[in-house]
Amino acid sequence: MPARLLQGSDAVARAAIEAGCRFFAGYPMLPFTDLLEAMARLMPAVDGVCMNAETEIEAVNMALGAGAAGARAATGSCGQGIALMQEAIAEAALNEVPFVVFNMARGQQDYFQATRGGGWGDYRTICLAPKDVTEAVEHTQLLFHLADQYRAPVMMYGDYLISHTYMSVDVERRDYGPLPPKDWALDGSKGGTGASRQIWTWAMGKANDPGPGPDRHWQRIAGKFEEAARAEQRWEALDCEDAETVVVSFGTAGAFVEQVVAELREAGHRVGAFRPISLWPFPEEALADACRGARQVLVFEVNAGQMIDDVRLSVGPLGVPVRPLGRVSIDFSGMRQGEILTVGWIRDRVRAAMEEVPA
Amino acid sequence: MTDAAQKKVASALAPLQLSGEHHLCPGCGHPVAWRLLLEAISELGLEQKAIGVVGHGCYTNIVQLADIDFLQCLHGRAPAVATGVKRVHPGAAVFTLQGDGDMASEGLAEILHTAARGERITAVMLNNGVFGDTGGQMTAASVVGQRTKTSLEGRDAESHGYPVPVAELVAALAGTAYVARGAVNNAGSVAKTKRYLKRAFELAAEGAGFTFVEVLTMCPTGWFLPTADGPGYLEGTFEQTYPLGELKGSAGAKGR
Numbered sequence: 001m002p003a004r005l006l007q008g009s010d011a012v013a014r015a016a017i018e019a020g021c022r023f024f025a026g027y028p029m030l031p032f033t034d035l036l037e038a039m040a041r042l043m044p045a046v047d048g049v050c051m052n053a054e055t056e057i058e059a060v061n062m063a064l065g066a067g068a069a070g071a072r073a074a075t076g077s078c079g080q081g082i083a084l085m086q087e088a089i090a091e092a093a094l095n096e097v098p099f100v101v102f103n104m105a106r107g108q109q110d111y112f113q114a115t116r117g118g119g120w121g122d123y124r125t126i127c128l129a130p131k132d133v134t135e136a137v138e139h140t141q142l143l144f145h146l147a148d149q150y151r152a153p154v155m156m157y158g159d160y161l162i163s164h165t166y167m168s169v170d171v172e173r174r175d176y177g178p179l180p181p182k183d184w185a186l187d188g189s190k191g192g193t194g195a196s197r198q199i200w201t202w203a204m205g206k207a208n209d210p211g212p213g214p215d216r217h218w219q220r221i222a223g224k225f226e227e228a229a230r231a232e233q234r235w236e237a238l239d240c241e242d243a244e245t246v247v248v249s250f251g252t253a254g255a256f257v258e259q260v261v262a263e264l265r266e267a268g269h270r271v272g273a274f275r276p277i278s279l280w281p282f283p284e285e286a287l288a289d290a291c292r293g294a295r296q297v298l299v300f301e302v303n304a305g306q307m308i309d310d311v312r313l314s315v316g317p318l319g320v321p322v323r324p325l326g327r328v329s330i331d332f333s334g335m336r337q338g339e340i341l342t343v344g345w346i347r348d349r350v351r352a353a354m355e356e357v358p359a
Numbered sequence: 360m361t362d363a364a365q366k367k368v369a370s371a372l373a374p375l376q377l378s379g380e381h382h383l384c385p386g387c388g389h390p391v392a393w394r395l396l397l398e399a400i401s402e403l404g405l406e407q408k409a410i411g412v413v414g415h416g417c418y419t420n421i422v423q424l425a426d427i428d429f430l431q432c433l434h435g436r437a438p439a440v441a442t443g444v445k446r447v448h449p450g451a452a453v454f455t456l457q458g459d460g461d462m463a464s465e466g467l468a469e470i471l472h473t474a475a476r477g478e479r480i481t482a483v484m485l486n487n488g489v490f491g492d493t494g495g496q497m498t499a500a501s502v503v504g505q506r507t508k509t510s511l512e513g514r515d516a517e518s519h520g521y522p523v524p525v526a527e528l529v530a531a532l533a534g535t536a537y538v539a540r541g542a543v544n545n546a547g548s549v550a551k552t553k554r555y556l557k558r559a560f561e562l563a564a565e566g567a568g569f570t571f572v573e574v575l576t577m578c579p580t581g582w583f584l585p586t587a588d589g590p591g592y593l594e595g596t597f598e599q600t601y602p603l604g605e606l607k608g609s610a611g612a613k614g615r
Contacts, residue, residue, distance in 0.1 A: 023447060049446045054472040058439040061432065061469075065412065065443025068430050073443065091433050186444065188451045191427035192375055192406035200431040204423050207378035 001172035008133040008162045009034035012102065013042050014171040015140040016074055021100070023066035023073040025051035025059040031160040032078045032104035060085040060101070064092050067099040067153075068199050070185030072144050076102030079110055083118060089153050090119020094221060095201040096184070098147035100140075101125075101155045104163045108251060109328065111306035114157050115280045122218055124225040126150065126232055127279040129157040129251040131258075133167035135277075138174070145176040150228055151184075157279055161252040233286065234277035239265055240290035243272030245354050247325070248287065248311050249300040250276050253341070257300055260347045269354060279307070284314040291315045296357050300346060301326040325349050374401035375426045382420060386586035388576025388593075389418045391543040392485050392552075395574075396456070397425055399556040405452040405564075412441040412453065414461035417491045421456065435466025438473035441480050452560060454481040459500035460490045463523045467499070470525060477534030477568040481559045484525060484573045488597060489581035499523045502600040506583060522600055526573045530607040536568030537608035540601055542575040544590035548603065555605065562608060570608075575601060 006014065013035055016024070024043060026036035036050075043050040049066075053059035059075045066073035077085060082103050089101065103114055114127050126146050130136035139156055147154045190196045194208055205211025212220070236254070238261060240246055249257040254275035261273040274290045276283050291297050297320050299308040305324045312322050325346070372379055373394040383389055400409050409427045413419055415434040422429035432440040437455040445453040462470050462484045470482060489507055490496040497507040497514060500522050504513040514522075530538040537559050541552025552574055559570035575597050577589030584592055 023443065025443070051442070051446070053439070055468060057436065058442075058469060058472060061436040061439035062443040062446075064432070065430070065440035065445075066447045067443070068440070069410075069444045069447035071447040073447075087433060088436070095431070186410050186428040186430055187448055188408045188410040188428050190407070191409050192401075194426060196426045197428045198422055198431075200422055200429070202431070206426070207380070207423050208426070 001170055003168045003170045005166055005168045007034065008136060008165050010038045011133050011137050011169045011171055012140050013038035015137040017042055017046055017048065018171050018173040019141040019144040020072040021074050021144060022046065022048040023063065023071045024049070025053045025062040025075050027053050027056050027059050027077065027081060029077055029081045031106065031163040032076050032081070032102065034163050035076055035102055035104060056081040056084040060088040063099040064088055064097050067092065067097040068186055070182045070187065074100040074102060076104060078103060078105045082110065082113060086118035089117060089125060090121055090123050091201060092153040093123035093125065094121050094218065095199050096151040096221070097199060098151050099153050100143045100147055101153060102158060103155050104158045107159060108253060108302040111279065111301065111303060114155055122222050124228070124280055126152070126154040126228060127157055128234065128277060129279050130162060131252055131254045131275065133162060133165055134169050136162050137169050137171050141174045142176060145179065146232065148179045150224060157251055159252055229281040232278055233281050233283040235283035235286045236275045236277060237286065237290045238273040240272035240274055242270055242293065244270040244295045245298060245357065246272045246274055246291050246294045247298045247300055247350060248274045250279060250307055253300060253302055256341065256343050256346055259343045260350055263347060264350065271350065271354065282310045282314065287311065287314040288318060291318060291320055294320055296320060296353065297322045298325045298350060298353050299323070302341065304328050323353060325353065373397040375406060376424055377426050378424050381424060383417055384580040386577055386579040386589045387417065388487065388543040388578070389485055391549060392574045392576055393421050395549065395553045395556055396483065399553055399560055400427065403557060403560055405560060408450065408452040410444055410448065410451050410453050412437045412444060412455045414457040415492070416458035416461055418456055418458060418485055434461055436469055437461070438466065438469040438482060442473055442478050445478055445480050452564060454483060456483050456485070459484060459486040459488060460498040463499040463525050467523065471528060471532070474529045474569045474571065475532045475534045479563045479566050479568065481563045481570045481572065485576050486573050486601065487576045487578035487581060489578050491578045491581040495581040495583065502596050505596065524601065526571060526606055529571045534569050535571060535607060537562045537570040538606040540573040540575065540603050540606065542593060542598065542603055544577055544593040558610065
């Protein structure tokens with residue numbers, strides 16, 4: 001499939017459909033709205049379903065139902081809408097129903113929400129944060145694969161820039177290898193045969209085939225997330241080998257930081273960039289490796305300081321100082337409510353921090 | 360109970376029922392409602408098309424006891440979840456099972472929107488006017504005067520407001536093809552309720568629209584009554600607030 005110039009939301013919708021997504025439910029909210037509109041436009045041509053859910057709570061529960069019925073399903077929102085979805089995201093993690101949540105966030109203020117979540121129980125959510133539309137297309141397809149592989153809801157952390165930027169991209173289906181059959185999905189066909197199916201957070205099973213019950217069921221799920229924590233760390237490290245200063249950032253902010261680091265490298269500064277691509281699992285060891293020779297670690301995020309907790313957990317044992325460089329900016333949401341984010345602003349802050357670098 | 364009586368009960372499993380053992384209280388109406396549901400599914404030959412989406416309450420236990428596909432979901436959300444299931448498997452007989460706490464209290468938005476969309480499913484509400492599973496607190500469907508652990512002197516409209524008649528609300532929506540309210544407190548009502556359930560499943564299968572059956576059930580434990588008083592209390596109080604019968608889409612009615 002040749003590359004086409006597409007708006008990010010359109011590209012993500014097309015990539016989702018290429019990945020086999022046939023059910024989508026959403027409720028409008030900027031900057032997620034464009035993805036909902038794209039799905040409503042594109043789904044009928046593939047006999048897919050796009051639901052105008054009446055609340056975000058209904059949207060995520062519809063996706064849960066579709067996922068339980070065996071479809072590749074997705075929903076999405078941002079901020080407050082994702083907050084309303086937390087109950088069902090946790091439930092789906094615990095009753096093992098896969099679907100994808102496209103979190104087209106208003107800026108980066110929802111890092112805790114995305115990586116910690118607000119649902120109940122021992123669950124985690126695999127969360128990928130693309131830096132641009134090309135990566136968003138790749139992540140979209142990978143996320144459907146990971147959801148099915150781990151039988152769990154997974155999340156993309158996108159934003160206004162992912163949603164609205166035009167890039168030339170190829171959305172064609174990518175093969176991430178074989179998956180186990182969905183022999184657990186509900187289709188009603190086994191009723192009365194003694195082999196009817198059940199999806200239940202408590203995993204009590206049937207009278208003729210008792211399940212493990214909640215304790216053992218949740219222990220197994222915890223083990224599954226431990227495995228994901230080891231196997232699914234993704235990151236990008238740039239010029240960190242000899243760096244005295246490592247700048248850590250995520251998502252689209254990472255694209256700005258890459259540019260800053262490239263410019264400062266050219267000017268002779270020993271500076272590197274590290275970008276966690278998976279926000280959960282956070283690439284702890286890779287970040288520690290990238291910072292082993294550094295004299296300071298700077299964290300640039302467009303919020304009051306959230307990912308910095310994970311950075312400190314990762315590099316803490318090295319004893320390298322970790323300093324926040326970011327700030328809250330509503331403008332990053334695309335709402336034109338504050339100063340625009342620029343490479344120059346970040347470059348000035350990094351340069352100033354390098355001048356203050358501890359001996 | 361004599362050995363003979365126990366034997367009789369044990370031999371009377373409903374179709375698709377895997378076990379006669381359940382955790383429900385003596386005098387509870389839910390097992391009667393389960394039986395009607397399973398008989399309706401079986402008699403219509405829907406065993407291998409039925410997918411149940413069940414909320415949280417005493418009735419949830421049915422997912423262990425019945426040999427059909429079940430998805431147990433969050434409190435209040437069953438109609439939204441069932442929508443996802445039905446849209447993926449349009450040929451399946453998708454039904455929801457919720458209590459009045461689940462539907463009238465926690466999930467009123469979901470049931471109304473699902474009805475308005477005309478989803479071709481059958482939603483069943485077991486209404487006993489009380490949170491039985493948590494031990495007897497007031498729900499949005501508790502009737503005026505009903506004593507619960509959180510309305511000790513009886514539900515007082517002045518301070519607790521009025522009960523929500525979900526069936527009447529659902530019947531007012533254009534997406535709804537069929538609405539009926541039955542009960543399980545005497546043989547006549549039991550027979551009618553089964554007819555309501557069968558008609559609801561049939562109309563949903565025909566694609567007529569959303570179908571809804573409310574079943575008034577006894578909860579002597581949650582009503583703080585002697586077991587044997589449950590059926591009479593249901594008739595004397597609940598049936599006054601929630602009149603029985605077909606509210607919309609009866610076989611004799613013109614149009615829907």
